[in-house]
Amino acid sequence: QVQLQESGPGLVKPSETLSLTCTVSGGSISGYYWGWIRQPPGKGLESIAYIYYTGRDTNYNPSLKSRVIISVDTSKNQFSLKLSSVTAADTAVYYCARRLHGSGGDFDPWGQGTLVTVSS
Amino acid sequence: QSVLTQPPSVSGAPGQRVTISCTGSSSNIGADYDVHWYQQLPGKAPKLLMYGNSNRASGVPTRFSGSKSGTSASLAITGLQPEDEADYYCQSYDSSLSPWDVVFGGGTKLTVL
Numbered sequence: 001q002v003q004l005q006e007s008g009p010g011l012v013k014p015s016e017t018l019s020l021t022c023t024v025s026g027g028s029i030s031g032y033y034w035g036w037i038r039q040p041p042g043k044g045l046e047s048i049a050y051i052y053y054t055g056r057d058t059n060y061n062p063s064l065k066s067r068v069i070i071s072v073d074t075s076k077n078q079f080s081l082k083l084s085s086v087t088a089a090d091t092a093v094y095y096c097a098r099r100l101h102g103s104g105g106d107f108d109p110w111g112q113g114t115l116v117t118v119s120s
Numbered sequence: 121q122s123v124l125t126q127p128p129s130v131s132g133a134p135g136q137r138v139t140i141s142c143t144g145s146s147s148n149i150g151a152d153y154d155v156h157w158y159q160q161l162p163g164k165a166p167k168l169l170m171y172g173n174s175n176r177a178s179g180v181p182t183r184f185s186g187s188k189s190g191t192s193a194s195l196a197i198t199g200l201q202p203e204d205e206a207d208y209y210c211q212s213y214d215s216s217l218s219p220w221d222v223v224f225g226g227g228t229k230l231t232v233l
Binding site: 035037044045047059060061062102103104106107108109110111112113 | 158177211213
C-alpha cells in the first residue's frame with residue numbers, strides 16, 4: 001500500500017526557511033492531492049497546504065499563505081514544503097498526507113511525521 | 121481557537137460506550153459538509169478512522185461509528201478497549217474560509233479507565 005515519508009532538517013534557525021520533502025512509495029503520486037499538516041508539541045492539528053499532482057491546483061491556509069510554497073515533482077514521486085521566515089511558533093511535527101478529493105476530502109494515509117525545531 | 125469544537129477529554133471504562141462530539145456552525149457541519157475523524161495513538165501519526173460522516177476506513181472495527189445531525193457530528197465507540205486510548209480529531213470544510221477548506225477540531229483525549 002501507499003506509504004509516505006517526510007525528510008528534511010530537524011533544526012532550523014529563526015528567520016530561515018524550513019524545507020521538507022515527502023516521498024511517496026508503493027503507489028503513484030498521480031491522480032491525487034497531497035498535503036502538509038503540522039502539530040505543535042502538545043497541541044492540535046493545523047493544515048498548511050495541499051497540491052494536486054499536476055501542480056496546477058494549490059491551496060494554502062490563509063494564516064500561513066504569505067510564507068508557504070508547496071510543490072510537486074512527479075518524476076521523483078515527491079512533493080515538498082517551504083516555509084519561510086520561521087519563528088519558534090513554527091516548531092512542530094510536520095506530517096505529509098494524501099488527499100483523495102481536493103475540497104472537503106479526508107487525509108489518508110499519513111507519513112510518520114518529522115519534528116522540526118526552530119531555534120538558534 | 122478551532123472552528124470545530126470538541127471536548128478536551130472524555131473517559132470510560134473497558135466495555136462501556138463513549139461519544140465524542142464535534143460542534144460546528146452553519147458554515148461547516150450545518151451546511152451539510154462531510155465530517156472525517158482521525159485517531160492519534162500516543163507518539164504516532166494520525167490515522168483516518170471515519171470518512172464522509174459515517175464510513176469506517178479500511179480495517180477500522182465496527183465498534184466505531186460516526187453520525188451527523190444539524191451543526192454537530194459525533195464519534196461513538198462501543199465496547200471500549202484499552203487500545204482505544206488516544207486523541208481523536210474531527211475535520212470538515214468551512215465555506216467562510218473559502219478557498220481554504222480544511223478545518224480541524226481541537227482534539228479530544230480519550231482515557232480508558
